[in-house]
Amino acid sequence: xxxxxxxPMWYVPTIGSGLTIALIASIHVMASHTSVGASILxxxxxxxxxxxxxxxxxxxxxKYLLGLLVFSYVSGSISGPGIWFSATVVNPRGISALIHNFxxxxxxxxxxxxxxxxxxxxxxxxxxxxxxxxxxxxAWTFAIGSWATMYIIVGILSFMLSPGHEKWFETxxxxxxxxxxxxxxxxxxxxxxxxxxxxxxxIAIASLMRKExxxxxxxxxxxxxxxxxxGGTVFxxxxxxxxxxxxxxxxxxxxxxxxxIYLKLPIMVIILLVLANFLWTAIxxxxxxxxxxxPIYILIFFAGIYPEEKIRETLRKPYVAGEFIWVxxxxxxxxxxxxxxxxxxxxxxxxxxxxxxxxxxxxxKITPENEIMAGKAVAVLQCSGCHNVTGSTGLRPFGQKFAGxxxxxxxxxxxxxxxxxxxxxxxxxxxxxxxxxKALSAYIAYMxxxxxxxxxxxxxxxxxxxxxRR
Amino acid sequence: xxxxxxxxxxxxxPFTLVGGKLALAADPGSMLKAMADPxxxxxxxxxxxxxxxxxxxLHMVFVYTSIGGLFIAIYGFIKGGERWHRLSKATIELSxxxxxxxxxxxxxxLLFYQVIYDPLxxxxxxxSAWWYVLFIVFLLIGYYFIWGAYFMKxxxxxxxxxxxxxxxxLLLVGFIIHVVNYQALFPEKWVSWYTSNGTxxxxxxxxxxxxxxxxxxxxxxxxxxxxxxxxxxxxNWYFRNRExxxxxxxxxxxxxxxxxxxxxxIGWLLFHILYILTIPQDWNAKTSIFTWLSVLGLVxxxxxxxxxxxDPAKMAIPSLLAGGVAxxxxxxxxxxxxxxSTARFGYSIYNYKMNLEFLSPLLFFGTLLTxxxxxxxxxxxxxxxxxxxxxxxxxxxxxxHHLGDASVFIVVLWAVVxxxxxxxxxxRNYG
Numbered sequence: 001x002x003x004x005x006x007x008p009m010w011y012v013p014t015i016g017s018g019l020t021i022a023l024i025a026s027i028h029v030m031a032s033h034t035s036v037g038a039s040i041l042x043x044x045x046x047x048x049x050x051x052x053x054x055x056x057x058x059x060x061x062x063k064y065l066l067g068l069l070v071f072s073y074v075s076g077s078i079s080g081p082g083i084w085f086s087a088t089v090v091n092p093r094g095i096s097a098l099i100h101n102f103x104x105x106x107x108x109x110x111x112x113x114x115x116x117x118x119x120x121x122x123x124x125x126x127x128x129x130x131x132x133x134x135x136x137x138x139a140w141t142f143a144i145g146s147w148a149t150m151y152i153i154v155g156i157l158s159f160m161l162s163p164g165h166e167k168w169f170e171t172x173x174x175x176x177x178x179x180x181x182x183x184x185x186x187x188x189x190x191x192x193x194x195x196x197x198x199x200x201x202x203i204a205i206a207s208l209m210r211k212e213x214x215x216x217x218x219x220x221x222x223x224x225x226x227x228x229x230x231g232g233t234v235f236x237x238x239x240x241x242x243x244x245x246x247x248x249x250x251x252x253x254x255x256x257x258x259x260x261i262y263l264k265l266p267i268m269v270i271i272l273l274v275l276a277n278f279l280w281t282a283i284x285x286x287x288x289x290x291x292x293x294x295p296i297y298i299l300i301f302f303a304g305i306y307p308e309e310k311i312r313e314t315l316r317k318p319y320v321a322g323e324f325i326w327v328x329x330x331x332x333x334x335x336x337x338x339x340x341x342x343x344x345x346x347x348x349x350x351x352x353x354x355x356x357x358x359x360x361x362x363x364x365k366i367t368p369e370n371e372i373m374a375g376k377a378v379a380v381l382q383c384s385g386c387h388n389v390t391g392s393t394g395l396r397p398f399g400q401k402f403a404g405x406x407x408x409x410x411x412x413x414x415x416x417x418x419x420x421x422x423x424x425x426x427x428x429x430x431x432x433x434x435x436x437x438k439a440l441s442a443y444i445a446y447m448x449x450x451x452x453x454x455x456x457x458x459x460x461x462x463x464x465x466x467x468x469r470r
Numbered sequence: 471x472x473x474x475x476x477x478x479x480x481x482x483x484p485f486t487l488v489g490g491k492l493a494l495a496a497d498p499g500s501m502l503k504a505m506a507d508p509x510x511x512x513x514x515x516x517x518x519x520x521x522x523x524x525x526x527x528l529h530m531v532f533v534y535t536s537i538g539g540l541f542i543a544i545y546g547f548i549k550g551g552e553r554w555h556r557l558s559k560a561t562i563e564l565s566x567x568x569x570x571x572x573x574x575x576x577x578x579x580l581l582f583y584q585v586i587y588d589p590l591x592x593x594x595x596x597x598s599a600w601w602y603v604l605f606i607v608f609l610l611i612g613y614y615f616i617w618g619a620y621f622m623k624x625x626x627x628x629x630x631x632x633x634x635x636x637x638x639x640l641l642l643v644g645f646i647i648h649v650v651n652y653q654a655l656f657p658e659k660w661v662s663w664y665t666s667n668g669t670x671x672x673x674x675x676x677x678x679x680x681x682x683x684x685x686x687x688x689x690x691x692x693x694x695x696x697x698x699x700x701x702x703x704x705x706n707w708y709f710r711n712r713e714x715x716x717x718x719x720x721x722x723x724x725x726x727x728x729x730x731x732x733x734x735x736i737g738w739l740l741f742h743i744l745y746i747l748t749i750p751q752d753w754n755a756k757t758s759i760f761t762w763l764s765v766l767g768l769v770x771x772x773x774x775x776x777x778x779x780x781d782p783a784k785m786a787i788p789s790l791l792a793g794g795v796a797x798x799x800x801x802x803x804x805x806x807x808x809x810x811s812t813a814r815f816g817y818s819i820y821n822y823k824m825n826l827e828f829l830s831p832l833l834f835f836g837t838l839l840t841x842x843x844x845x846x847x848x849x850x851x852x853x854x855x856x857x858x859x860x861x862x863x864x865x866x867x868x869x870x871h872h873l874g875d876a877s878v879f880i881v882v883l884w885a886v887v888x889x890x891x892x893x894x895x896x897x898r899n900y901g
Contacts (some may be wrong), residue, residue: 005505010599082606089599092592100509104830111841126855134866135875179895258873340508414603458671
C-alpha cells in the first residue's frame with residue numbers, strides 16, 4: 001500500500017488550531033523584542049554610567065533587569081519553545097522541513113539562547129558585586145549575544161515565507177536558503193522596532209523611579225530612551241517599506257487584496273502613538289508618566305504585534321515552509337537538491353484518504369454509506385488549517401463560505417472550477433481523486449442543509465467498518 | 471506533600487487504561503519510513519544522536535533541581551523553624567533559576583531528536599495535541615507561581631502555597647512530556663489508538679494513550695529529590711568558607727541534602743529496576759548492556775552518596791560527578807530503548823537519508839566554541855562574585871580582564887563574520 005508521511009491530524013473547531021501559534025508567537029515576539037532591545041539599551045546606559053560616573057543609572061538598570069527577568073525571560077523563554085510546540089501539532093511537516101534544513105542554525109541560536117538566559121541572571125546578581133569594567137563587558141556580551149538570537153531566527157522566518165530565489169531548489173545550499181531576499185530588511189525592521197518596544201517599557205520603569213534618582217540622571221535616562229525610541233520607530237518604518245518591497249508576488253497580492261483593514265490600521269495607529277510618546281518625553285523628560293507609557297506598551301501587543309503576526313502568517317500562504325509545503329501539509333513541489341518529490345500526483349491518483357495512514361480503513365474506500373464521513377475527513381485533512389469546516393462561525397467558516405449551497409453537484413462544480421483548476425494564489429490547489437472531491441461536496445452540501453453546523457466527530461459507519469473486517 | 475503526590479498520581483493513572491487493541495492499517499515499518507522527512511538529515515545521524523544524549527543529560531540536571539528545589543522548600547516550610555525557613559528560601563531560589571536553565575537547555579535535545587526520530591515525536595505529540603500545547607501553558611503558569619513563591623519567601627504560608635501549586639504544575643508538565651515520549655515508543659499501536667480500532671479519527675487532541683508510572687517515578691520524581699540533595703551538599707561546599715555566612719547552618723544544610731540524596735536515590739534505583747521489568751519482551755532490551763549499565767551507574771551514585779553522609783561538603787564534588795555519570799548512563803539507556811523499539815520495524819536512524827552539508831555544522835561548532843569562551847568568562851566571574859562577602863566588590867585580576875576582553879572580541883568577531891557572509895551571499899545571488 002502507498003503511504004505518505006502524514007501525521008495524526010489535530011482539529012480545533014471554530015477557532016482553528018493555528019490560533020494557538022498566533023497567540024503564543026505574539027507573546028514571544030513581545031517578550032523577545034523587549035528583551036533584545038533592552039539588552040542593548042541597558043549596555044549603552046551602563047557604558048554611560050561608567051564613563052560619566054553616574055552610579056544612579058545602575059539602580060535603574062537593576063530594576064529594569066528584574067522586570068526583564070520576571071516578564072521577558074519567563075514568558076519569552078517559555079513561549080519561544082511554545083511556538084515550536086504549537087507548530088509541531090498544527091503543522092508537523094512544516095516544522096519538520098524547517099528543522100531538517102536548519103537544525104545546525106537553530107543549534108547555533110541555542111548557544112546564544114543559553115548565553116542570554118545565563119547572562120541575564122549573572123548580570124542581575126553581580127551588579128555592584130564585581131568591578132564596573134568587568135560588569136560592562138558582561139553587559140555588552142549579553143547585548144550582542146541577545147541580538148544574535150534575533151539575527152539567526154530571522155533567516156529561518158524569512159525562508160518560511162520564501163527561499164527568495166529559485167536557486168535554492170537546485171543547490172540546496174544552506175547559505176542560499178538562509179540569506180534570502182528579505183533577510184536584511186526583515187532583520188533591520190525588527191531590530192529598529194525592538195528599540196521602540198524596549199524604550200516604551202523603559203520609560204514606564206523610569207517614571208516609577210522618579211523620586212529615587214536625582215533629576216539630572218532621571219532626565220538623562222528618559223532622554224536616552226526617547227532618542228533610541230524615535231530612531232527605532234522612524235528607521236523601523238523605513239525598513240518596513242523595504243521589507244514589503246521584497247515580498248514574493250503572491251504575498252503582495254494577499255497584503256493588498258486579502259488582509260483586512262482592521263488588521264492593518266491598528267498597526268499604523270500604534271506606531272504613531274509610540275512615536276508621539278517618545279517625542280513628548282524627549283522634549284519634556286519630566287512629563288514621562290507610568291500611566292501613559294505602560295498602557296502604550298500593552299497596546300503594542302494588541303494593536304501592533306498580534307495583528308502583525310496574523311498578517312505575517314497569512315502572507316505565507318498557501319505555504320508554511322520554503323514554498324514547497326502547503327498549509328495542509330502536502331508537499332507541493334519537487335526540491336531536486338534534496339531529493340524531495342511533490343506528493344500532488346500520487347494524492348490525485350490514489351486519494352488523500354488512501355495515502356494517509358491515520359485514516360481508518362472504513363473511510364479509505366468511498367461508498368454511499370460512508371460518503372458524508374469520508375467527505376468530512378477530507379475537509380478536516382485538507383481544509384481545516386485555514387477553515388472552520390464544521391461550523392458557521394470563527395475561522396473562515398464553511399457554513400458561511402458555502403451558504404445556501406445544499407446541492408452536492410453545485411458544490412462539486414464550484415470546487416472543481418474554482419479550487420482545483422483555478423485556485424487563488426493564497427490557497428493550495430484542491431487535491432485528491434474525483435471521488436474524494438465528490439464526497440467532500442456531499443459533506444459540504446449536507447452540513448449546509450443542517451444549518452451550516454455539524455459535530456466535529458468523524459464516525460466510520462458500522463457497515464463500512466464491518467466490510468473492512470470481513 | 472505526600473498526599474498531593476498521591477492524588478496527582480491517582481488522577482493520572484486512569485489514563486493508563488485508555489488505549490486500544492492492536493489493529494493495523496499500514497505496517498509500522500513502511501509508516502515510519504514514509505514519515506521520515508524527505509529532506510533527510512543534514513549531517514551524520516550518529517552525531518545528532520550523541521548530541522541529543524549529552525544535551526538531554528544536561529537538561530535533566532536542571533529539571534531535577536527545579537522540581538527537587540521546590541520539594542525541599544515545601545518540606546522546609548512544613549517543618550518550620552529558622553533553619554528550615556532559611557533552607558526553603560535557598561531552594562526556592564535554586565528552583566527559580568533552574569527552571570530557566572531547564573527550559574533553555576531543553577531546546578537542544580529536542581532539536582537533535584527531531585532530526586532523527588521525527589516519525590516518533592510528531593506522531594506522539596499529535597496524538598495528544600492539546601496536552602502538548604498545554605505543556606507550555608502549565609509551564610508558564612507554574613513558573614509564575616515559583617516566582618511568586620520567591621517574592622513571598624518571607625511569608626512562609628503564602629510561599630508554601632505557591633510552591634505547592636508550582637510543583638504540581640511542574641509535575642503535570644513532566645507527566646505530559648513523559649506521555650509523549652512513552653507513546654512514541656509504540657508505533658504498532660498508533661493507528662489503532664488514533665482510530666479507536668478503525669471506528670473514528672480522534673482529531674480532538676484530548677486523548678492520552680499510554681503512561682508508565684515506574685518510568686515516570688524513575689525518570690523524574692525520585693531523581694529530582696536526590697539530585698537537589700546533592701546540590702545542597704554543593705551549597706555547603708561553596709559557601710562554607712565565606713566569612714559572612716553561618717557555617718553551622720551550612721553544614722546542617724549539607725547533611726540534610728546528603729540524606730535527601732540517599733533516601734530518594736534508593737527510591738530512584740528501585741523504580742528504575744521496576745521500570746526495566748515492564749519493558750516489553752520483544753524489545754530484547756532487558757538483557758542489554760546499556761540497561762544494566764544504567765543500573766550500575768545508580769548503584770555507584772548511591773555508594774558515593776552513602777560515603778558522603780559523614781562529611782557532605784568534602785564529598786560534594788565526587789557526589790556531583792557520580793550523579794552526572796548516573797544521569798548520563800540513564801540518558802544512554804533511554805536512547806537505547808528507542809533503538810530497541812524501532813528496530814522491531816526495521817527503522818534505524820543510522821540508515822536515515824542524508825543530505826550532507828558542512829557549512830551549517832561549521833556554524834554550530836564555531837558558535838559553540840565562541841559560546842564556551844563566553845560561558846567560561848561569565849560563569850567564572852559569577853563564581854568569584856558569589857565567593858565575595860556581601861557589601862564588598864570583587865576586583866578582577868589582570869588575567870580576568872584579558873579573558874573578558876577576549877570574550878567581547880570573539881563575540882563581536884562572530885557577529886561580523888555572520889553578517890559579512892550574509893552580505894556576500896546577498897550580493898552574489900541578487901546583486
